[in-house]
Amino acid sequence: xxxxxxxxxxxxxxxxxxxxxxxxxxxxxxxxxxxxxxxxxxxxxxxxxxxxxxxxxxxxxxxxxxxxxxxxxxxxxxxxxxxxxxxxxxxxxxxxxxxxxxxxxxxxxxxxxxx
Amino acid sequence: xxxxxxxxxxxxxxxxxxxxxxxxxxxxxxxxxxxxxxxxxxxxxxxxxxxxxxxxxxxxxxxxxxxxxxxxxxxxxxxxxxxxxxxxxxxxxxxxxxxxxxxxxxxxxxxx
Numbered sequence: 001x002x003x004x005x006x007x008x009x010x011x012x013x014x015x016x017x018x019x020x021x022x023x024x025x026x027x028x029x030x031x032x033x034x035x036x037x038x039x040x041x042x043x044x045x046x047x048x049x050x051x052x053x054x055x056x057x058x059x060x061x062x063x064x065x066x067x068x069x070x071x072x073x074x075x076x077x078x079x080x081x082x083x084x085x086x087x088x089x090x091x092x093x094x095x096x097x098x099x100x101x102x103x104x105x106x107x108x109x110x111x112x113x114x115x
Numbered sequence: 116x117x118x119x120x121x122x123x124x125x126x127x128x129x130x131x132x133x134x135x136x137x138x139x140x141x142x143x144x145x146x147x148x149x150x151x152x153x154x155x156x157x158x159x160x161x162x163x164x165x166x167x168x169x170x171x172x173x174x175x176x177x178x179x180x181x182x183x184x185x186x187x188x189x190x191x192x193x194x195x196x197x198x199x200x201x202x203x204x205x206x207x208x209x210x211x212x213x214x215x216x217x218x219x220x221x222x223x224x225x226x227x
Binding site: 004033035040041042043044045048056058091093103104105106107108109 | 151157158159160161164200202214215216217218219220
């Protein structure tokens with residue numbers, strides 16, 4: 001399967017702990033996006049990479065959140081000192097970034113539960 | 116601000132066509148109209164996109180109003196597997212503005 005993969009699929013943690021999620025995009029896709037989705041809402045944009053450069057960050061991305069994409073391949077999203085309000089589905093998407101059609105392909109998401 | 120308006124929910128019968136409306140009255144000339152859908156417990160899935168002309172693909176058709184202030188996603192024969200939340204999104208390609216701004220979407224129920 002050459003789709004977007006995310007690990008882990010589920011994560012349960014205690015408040016105050018740090019967590020890290022991984023996203024492996026479709027190979028050769030140079031754009032990678034992170035979104036967050038809470039129950040009953042549509043996904044909300046968090047941040048976006050063009051290759052290894054983080055080009056845009058949402059105001060939702062507090063200083064407890066950090067994302068990296070070393071070498072422009074996989075990406076990690078870390079949340080430090082988790083809070084109960086961080087409980088959500090974290091979605092990763094990738095795209096080729098061509099002007100003609102920049103369809104985003106989403107992974108299955110990582111569901112985070114903060115106790 | 117999603118800048119699109121969709122009904123919260125719609126129902127359809129299996130094997131019948133479904134027309135999902137979307138209003139985007141403040142759309143600019145360079146904004147594309149994208150449709151994604153999200154099945155339960157899955158990430159969003161691309162359905163179709165267009166700029167001015169109507170578009171068809173294997174999944175659906177997209178009818179865009181002449182003034183581009185509204186569009187309709189058409190599923191020609193709904194199946195039970197089409198039950199999902201459908202998101203209408205306006206967005207630009209290229210440059211640094213690549214993120215999608217999702218609203219709450221339309222939850223489509225399909226009855227057998």
